[in-house]
Amino acid sequence: MPGLPERLSAWLAAGAHGEMAWMAERTAERTAPAGLWPEVRSVVMLGLSYAPGTNPLDLLARRDRAAIAAYAQRRDYHEVVKGKLKELGGLLAARSGRPVKVFVDTAPVMEKPLAEAAGLGWQGKHTVLISREHGNWLLLGAIYSAAELEPDAPEPEHCGTCRRCLDICPTAAFPEPFRLDARRCLSYLTIEHAGPIPAEFRAPMGNRVFGCDDCLAICPWNKFAQDARATRLAARDDLAAPPLADLARLDDAAFRRLFAGTPVKRTGRDRFLRNVLIAIGNSGDRALAAEAARLLDDPAPLVRGMAVWACGRLLDRNACADLHARSGRGEADPHVLAEWRAALATRDEETPLP
Ligand code: B12
Ligand code: SF4
Numbered sequence: 001m002p003g004l005p006e007r008l009s010a011w012l013a014a015g016a017h018g019e020m021a022w023m024a025e026r027t028a029e030r031t032a033p034a035g036l037w038p039e040v041r042s043v044v045m046l047g048l049s050y051a052p053g054t055n056p057l058d059l060l061a062r063r064d065r066a067a068i069a070a071y072a073q074r075r076d077y078h079e080v081v082k083g084k085l086k087e088l089g090g091l092l093a094a095r096s097g098r099p100v101k102v103f104v105d106t107a108p109v110m111e112k113p114l115a116e117a118a119g120l121g122w123q124g125k126h127t128v129l130i131s132r133e134h135g136n137w138l139l140l141g142a143i144y145s146a147a148e149l150e151p152d153a154p155e156p157e158h159c160g161t162c163r164r165c166l167d168i169c170p171t172a173a174f175p176e177p178f179r180l181d182a183r184r185c186l187s188y189l190t191i192e193h194a195g196p197i198p199a200e201f202r203a204p205m206g207n208r209v210f211g212c213d214d215c216l217a218i219c220p221w222n223k224f225a226q227d228a229r230a231t232r233l234a235a236r237d238d239l240a241a242p243p244l245a246d247l248a249r250l251d252d253a254a255f256r257r258l259f260a261g262t263p264v265k266r267t268g269r270d271r272f273l274r275n276v277l278i279a280i281g282n283s284g285d286r287a288l289a290a291e292a293a294r295l296l297d298d299p300a301p302l303v304r305g306m307a308v309w310a311c312g313r314l315l316d317r318n319a320c321a322d323l324h325a326r327s328g329r330g331e332a333d334p335h336v337l338a339e340w341r342a343a344l345a346t347r348d349e350e351t352p353l354p
C-alpha cells in the first residue's frame, strides 16, 4: 500500500485524530501488516453487510426520537465478525497448513486501505469503503495468513464528480475529499470524545445520540445494497427510534441492560446521557424540558452541564432562573457553572449569575 505511512503521518500531524491517542501509537504495525506480524504473507479482507432497511436520514426529522447509527442498532459487530473470521481462518489454516491471525477494528490494522487493495471496494470521498454490491454498509475484518495466496486486483475509485457526502456533513468535517478531521465528526464527538461537547457542534448534532450516518446514507452506491435483516447483524426494533424521554430516564443499570451486547455500551451511561440531553435541547419540544430539569441534580457533572444547556434551549430565562434557584446554587463544577452562566445569559446578557 504505497503512500500509506505518509498519509497516516500527515493525518496524525494535523491532529485529526483528536483524543484517540491510540491511533498515534504502533503506526509501523498499523501501516504495514508485517510490522504487526512478521510471518504474514497474505491478508484476506472480509466485509459483512449491515445495510439498514430504512433510510437513516428519515429519522433526523423525528426530533423527539433518538438517532442511533445503523451499525449500533444491532449486536456488536466485533463479536459477530470475529466469530466468522475465526471460522474461515480455521479452514484456511487447515487447508494451507500455515497459521493465521484475525483482527476486527481494534488492532493496529488499516482495514479500509487493505480492503481496497484486496478488491472489496474503494475508499469513497467520505473515506469509508464502498462496495459495488453492498454500498458503504459493510463492516470489515482481516485474516492475516502466513500462506502465500494469489492476490486479487484492487478496486479502482468510482466516486467521479459526485460530492454528496462532503456536502451533507452537518459539521464540515471534511477539509478535502478523502480526508476526515475526526475532531469535527459527530461519530467521534458522540462516541469517542469524553468531556463536554464543544458548543459549536451541539446544534448540528440534532437528535444524533450515538454515531452519525449522514455521509454514508447519502451515497448513491447504496442503491445496490440489500437489507441485512436476514443476517446475524439484524437490527433491534427497540433501537430504531427510541423516545428521548425514555433514554433520559436511564440510570447506570438500565443503560447496561438496554444496550448489553451492542456497540452503544461503549460510551457508558453518563456520556450517552450527555448526548441525549443535547438531542433534547435540539428537539424544540418544551414537554421534554421536564426530563432535562430532572437531570439538573444528576451526580455526574457531564450530565448536569448538558441538562443546563438543554433547559437553556427550551425554556425562557425566568424559568431557567427558577431552576437555578432550585438546583444550581450549590454547583461547584466549573464546566456546569459555565453552562449556567451561558443559560442565564441567553436572553439577557446583563443579568449576573444569582
Ligand atoms: C479511527 C476510526 C474512526 C474515527 C476516524 C475515522 C476515519 N475516517 O479515520 C471516527 C471515530 C471518526 C470513526 C467514525 C466512523 N467509523 Co470508524 N474506524 C476507525 C478505525 C479504528 C481506524 C480508521 C483509520 O485508520 N483512520 C486513519 C485515517 C488516516 O485512515 P483512512 O480513514 O483510511 O484515511 C485515508 C484517507 O484519509 C486517505 N487520504 C489522506 N489524505 C489523502 C489525500 C488524498 C488526495 C487522497 C486521495 C487520499 C487521502 O489516506 C488514508 C489512508 O488510506 C477503523 C478500524 C480499523 N482498524 O481500520 C474504523 C472503521 C473505519 N469505522 C467504521 C465505521 C462503520 C465508522 C462510522 C460509519 C460509524 C458511524 N456510523 O458513526 C463512522 C464513519 C465516519 C467517516 N466518514 O469516516 C468501519 C468502516 C467500514 C467501511 N465500510 O469502511 C471501520 C473499518 C471499522 C470496521 N471494522 O468495520 N471511525
Ligand atoms: S459521520 Fe456525520 S459528522 Fe462524521 S463526517 Fe460523516 S456526515 Fe460528517
Ligand code: SF4
Residues within 6 Å of the ligand: 124, 125, 126, 130, 158, 159, 160, 162, 163, 164, 165, 166, 218, 219, 220, 221
Ligand atoms: S457520496 Fe459520492 S463522493 Fe461520497 S463516497 Fe459516495 S459516490 Fe463517493
